[in-house]
Amino acid sequence: MDLTAVPDAPEGCDCPGCSGEDVDPAQMIGELLAGVAALAEYEDALEAELAGAAFVAPLVEVAGDEAVTDFVRVFIPQVTAEPSGVALALLLAIGSAASGVQEQLAEGASVAAEQMVAMGIPTPRWAGELAEPVRVGDCLRLYDTQETTSVLVAPFRRATRGHAFLVVVDEQDCGAAADILLVDTDGLPTALDNIRKAGRANGLDIRTETPDPAELRWHVEEALDARAVHDQERLVGETDPADEDDDDAPPHEVLALLLRSRMTALPAARRPTDGRGHAHADRSAATILDMLVDLVGGGGAAGALFGGGPAALRFGRAAPAPLPAKRKKPAGPAPIYQIKVGLRGAKPPIWRRLLVPADLGLDRLHDTIQSAFGWGGGHLHVFDTPYGEFGRPDLELELAHQDEALVTLEQVVARVKDKIRYTYDFGDDWVHDIVVEKVLDRDPAVVYPRCAGGRRAAPPEDCGGIWGYEELVEALADPQHPEHAERLEWLGLHDATQFNPAGFHVDEVNQALSFLR
Numbered sequence: 001m002d003l004t005a006v007p008d009a010p011e012g013c014d015c016p017g018c019s020g021e022d023v024d025p026a027q028m029i030g031e032l033l034a035g036v037a038a039l040a041e042y043e044d045a046l047e048a049e050l051a052g053a054a055f056v057a058p059l060v061e062v063a064g065d066e067a068v069t070d071f072v073r074v075f076i077p078q079v080t081a082e083p084s085g086v087a088l089a090l091l092l093a094i095g096s097a098a099s100g101v102q103e104q105l106a107e108g109a110s111v112a113a114e115q116m117v118a119m120g121i122p123t124p125r126w127a128g129e130l131a132e133p134v135r136v137g138d139c140l141r142l143y144d145t146q147e148t149t150s151v152l153v154a155p156f157r158r159a160t161r162g163h164a165f166l167v168v169v170d171e172q173d174c175g176a177a178a179d180i181l182l183v184d185t186d187g188l189p190t191a192l193d194n195i196r197k198a199g200r201a202n203g204l205d206i207r208t209e210t211p212d213p214a215e216l217r218w219h220v221e222e223a224l225d226a227r228a229v230h231d232q233e234r235l236v237g238e239t240d241p242a243d244e245d246d247d248d249a250p251p252h253e254v255l256a257l258l259l260r261s262r263m264t265a266l267p268a269a270r271r272p273t274d275g276r277g278h279a280h281a282d283r284s285a286a287t288i289l290d291m292l293v294d295l296v297g298g299g300g301a302a303g304a305l306f307g308g309g310p311a312a313l314r315f316g317r318a319a320p321a322p323l324p325a326k327r328k329k330p331a332g333p334a335p336i337y338q339i340k341v342g343l344r345g346a347k348p349p350i351w352r353r354l355l356v357p358a359d360l361g362l363d364r365l366h367d368t369i370q371s372a373f374g375w376g377g378g379h380l381h382v383f384d385t386p387y388g389e390f391g392r393p394d395l396e397l398e399l400a401h402q403d404e405a406l407v408t409l410e411q412v413v414a415r416v417k418d419k420i421r422y423t424y425d426f427g428d429d430w431v432h433d434i435v436v437e438k439v440l441d442r443d444p445a446v447v448y449p450r451c452a453g454g455r456r457a458a459p460p461e462d463c464g465g466i467w468g469y470e471e472l473v474e475a476l477a478d479p480q481h482p483e484h485a486e487r488l489e490w491l492g493l494h495d496a497t498q499f500n501p502a503g504f505h506v507d508e509v510n511q512a513l514s515f516l517r
Contacts, residue, residue: 033079033086040089045096045129046163049258050182050250052093057253060102072108080112088116089124096130100264101257132159134265137185139216141209142195148172151195152219155185156262164188165259169223172419172433174342174349176226180255214270217263222347224256229349320388324411327359334359334410336448338438341369341422343458344431345466352509353453355440360449362390362404362412364516368449369422369432371512373458379425385412386420415439428465447517451509457501460491473501 042048059068079087095109117123137155148171155164162185170178183191196206211219231253263269327334337358342351352372356365362383370377382391382401390412391401412420413436422432442448459469475481476488476496484496493499 030082033082033084033090036090037086039093040085040124042089042124042126044161045126045158046161048089048093048124048126048130049096049261050254052090052095052097053254053258053261054250055090055094056097056102056105057251057257059105060098060257068102068105072104076108076112080115083116083119083121085122085124088113088121089127091116092124092127092130097258097261100261129159129161134158134262136213136266137162137164139211139213140192141211141216141219142192142206143209144206149178150219152216152223153188153192154216154220154259154262155188156265157185162186165220165255165262166191167220167223167259169219171344172421173435174226174230174344174346174351174433175223176230177220177223177252177256178227180252180259182250182255182258211272212267212270214267215272217266218269218271220259220263221269224260225347226349227252227256321386323387323407324414326408326411333442334408336440336442337409337413337436338440338452339409340435340437341372342433342435343373343466344433346456346459347470348456350456350458351454352451353437355446355448355450355452356409357442357448358410358439359408362407362409363392365409366404366422367516368513370424371516372451372454372509374509374512375424375458375461379427379461381422381424383412384421384423387412425461428462428468430459430465447514449513449516451506451513453506454504454509457503 036051039048039051042051059071076091079091091109091113095106095113098106098109100106135157137157139155140153142151142153150169150171152167152169153164154167155162164183164185166181166183167177168179168181170176181191192208334357336355338353338355340351340353342349352369354368354372356368360368365383366381367377380391382389383404389401390404390407393401393403412418413434416436416439419433419435422434424430424432459466459472463469463472472487475483476499478484479496488494488496488499491499
C-alpha cells in the first residue's frame with residue numbers, strides 16, 4: 001500500500017475531501033482494510049513492519065503531531081469497531097513500526113491490538129516473531145581516504161531471521177544519509193565484498209572499522225537527522241534524485257522510519273571517542289577517512305551493491321583528472337551558479353546559498369565565502385576538487401597547492417550536483433561542502449555575488465573547530481557553566497543574550513558581499 005501526502009488537490013479531483021461530499025468513515029475503513037488484506041498472510045515479520053512503516057511514515061514525517069493525535073483518537077477506534085484478522089494485523093504492524101519513533105501512535109495501536117486479541121481474533125502468523133527481541137550483530141563502518149562517503153552497516157537478528165541496514169552517508173552533503181539499503185544477512189558478505197573490490201579496482205585502500213553499537217547509533221542518527229533537514233528544505237514538488245533510482249525499493253522515508261525504530265534496540269547514542277565521528281587514532285585532524293560510493297548508470301545503490309546490469313560501484317580517482325580549459329570569449333558570458341555552501345559537522349546545519357558567476361575565480365570564491373560567513377580570511381585555506389587542490393601556494397610552508405587565482409569555479413564544477421570541498425584554517429578545520437544546485441541565466445538587474453538564503457549564524461573564528469563551537473554554545477547557554485564568564489569575555493559580550501547561534505539575516509550577508517562587487 002502506497003500512501004502519498006497531497007498538499008494541493010489537482011483540478012477536477014472528485015475525492016470526498018475535494019468535492020465536499022460527506023465522508024463515510026465505515027466505507028473508508030472498509031476500503032483501507034481491503035487494500036491491506038495481504039498483510040495478514042505475510043510469512044516474515046519484517047515484511048509486516050515495512051508495511052506498517054509505509055503507513056506510519058506519512059503521518060510522522062508529513063502530517064505531524066496533530067494528525068497523529070487525530071489518527072489515534074478517531075481512526076484507531078474505527079478500526080477496532082470492525083474487529084478482524086486484517087484489522088489486527090494492521091494495528092500490530094503500525095504499533096511495531098512506530099515504536100521508538102512516535103510513542104503516542106505506537107501505544108494507541110498496541111492497546112487496540114491487545115483488545116482485539118482479548119476478543120479472540122486470531123493473530124497473524126508473523127506476530128510471534130514480531131514479539132521476539134531484536135538483537136544487533138557486529139557493527140561495521142567502511143571508508144577510504146577520499147573523505148567523501150561512508151557506509152554504516154547495522155545487522156540485526158530476531159528469532160531465526162537476520163537482516164541488515166546499509167546506510168550510505170554523503171559526507172560532502174552535511175553527512176546526510178544518501179541511501180538506505182535493507183538486505184538479508186545471507187547477502188551481506190557479497191555486498192561488502194563488492195564494495196571492497198570496487199575500491200581496489202580504482203587503486204584505493206578500502207578499510208573497515210568496528211564501532212560499538214552506541215557509536216554506530218550516533219553515526220546513523222546524525223545521518224538521518226541531516227537528511228531530514230534537507231528533505232524539509234526541499235521545495236514542494238521536488239524529489240531527491242537518490243529516491244528515483246530503484247522503483248522496487250521502499251521509499252527513503254519508510255526505511256528511515258524503520259531504521260530509527262531499530263536503533264532503539266541499541267544502547268544510547270554515544271559520539272565516537274575522538275569527538276570527530278571516527279574512532280581511528282592514526283588519522284590527522286584534517287582527514288576523515290570515509291568511503292566514496294559513486295553510482296554509475298541506473299539501478300540505484302541496491303543494484304550496484306548486488307551486481308547485475310550495468311550499475312556498479314565506482315570509487316574516487318587515485319589521481320586528479322586533467323583540468324578543463326577556461327571559458328573563451330566567443331562562448332559568451334558565463335551563467336550564474338546557485339551554490340550551497342554547508343559547514344560540515346554542524347548540527348543543526350549551518351549553510352549559505354550563494355549566486356555567483358560560473359567563471360568566478362577560486363580566489364574570489366574564497367573571499368565570497370569568507371564574507372558570507374562573516375570571517376576575516378586570515379588563515380590558510382584550500383579547495384579540494386577532482387582536478388587537484390587549489391589555494392595560495394606558499395613554498396616556505398611547503399604548500400604545494402595549485403594557484404587558485406588561475407582557476408575558475410566552472411572549471412572544477414561543470415554541472416548541477418557537482419561538488420567540491422573548501423577547508424579554512426588548518427588548525428580548526430572549518431570544512432565546507434560546496435554543491436552546485438542550479439545553473440541560471442544572468443539577471444541584468446542583479447549584481448553578483450549575492451546571497452539567496454542560509455541558516456544559522458557562523459561560528460566565530462578560532463573557537464576550536466566545529467566541536468569547540470558546540471562547547472562554546474553549551475557554555476554560553478548555561479550561566480552556571482564554569483566557562484560561561486570566560487567565553488563571554490573572549491567574545492567581548494556583556495551577556496549571553498547578545499549571542500544568537502540561530503541568527504541569520506540575508507540582508508546583512510548581502511551588505512558584506514557588496515564590498516566585493
